[in-house]
Amino acid sequence: MKSGGKPKNLKENNIRIALDIIRKSDIVSVAGISDGIRLSKTTVKKMIDLFVQTGLVVSAGKGDSTGEGGKKPELYRFNPAYGYVVSIHVTPDSIIAVTTDLNADITAREVASVGTERSLPFIMDRIIGLVRNLMNGKRESGGVLVGVVVALPGLVDSVHGVSIYSPHYPIWGRDVPFASMLTSGLERGLEGGFNAPLFVDCVNRYQALAEREKGVAGGVGNFIIIDALNEGIGSGIILNGEIKHGAQSLSGEVGHITLDAENGPECICGNKGCFEALVSAKRITALARAALGKNPASTLFSGRDPAAITLSDVCEGASRGDELCRTLVADAAKWFVVGLGNIIMVNDPELIVIQGEYVKAGDYFLGLLREGIKRIGLPDVEKRVRIEYSVMGADRGVVGGAAFVIGDFFDKRLLV
């Protein structure tokens, strides 16, 4: 939040700071806020009265009196039901759509699976249908729609709302004006039209915001999430509190950092030895099948069709102590250490959050990463970067998208 020199900006700034304090506290009093931002109680009371009038803040009764015979202070709390967000995540095989309140807590959910029909008009229609259902559901409970957000896989230019390229939906083609197409679709497809802001970005960037809002990165200014799924690796980079996009929205495409151009496996991008190709489900499960019959003590293949072994099976086996699974996960960890080492030396984060399949490998994998990071890239310099697992599940995309919209609403749009 920048502090402007003009009195109007100063006033707006004070309003935002006051509201920020209220949003982050369970319950507040006028005196509490006034102490926090060094404004007179009269000014703060005026602000709160305005917030209460608009419905952003509600009364929370009276507190204990502070002095002998003193008046009991009026208490207030933020009203997260003042507004809502429709947040959508287009995954490689489904569309998750939720509404959240203004605390980014999910209040309703609709999921549509995506099968062989993957064309852009079809996906647009499904999204419009999901938004319509969710908004109809909100008719009774009320609240202001503060924005719609769509988290997409692949390269996204969030400024222009363009899906540059989606490896999971190649049929869409390149440079799809996703935001403007969806806006027109919603204007046509919703009763009463559509006039809320609409945002799109790469899901990994929103997943980073989810960690800051609800996960293990609360209060951390410099951190990176690495999401390793069966299909590939994505990342979201937050430096000095801001999400990074770069000149061409390539920032965070760490899956295609080349780690072994000579001998590495082919990647879906066409190159050899990309980070994501080396730790991919495809490579690790192929290594597992190549070891079939050579590790009689391993239970990886017990009761399973070798062709159906998944990365998840291997990771869970490693967590349980299965030696074959540990060897396979150690191979992936070796490449993770090189990849993360490069990412750390370029970005210098305080924290790296691992999301996705490898979380299932538990302390074993995390231990290998933490040890490995110490030995690479200036081994004599103590690297204080922490590596942690995400505790967020499959909702991290929609929660992060909602957190982005809520941040935009309170930081840029709301003027009481």
Ligand SMILES: [Zn+2]
């Ligand atoms: Zn690649």
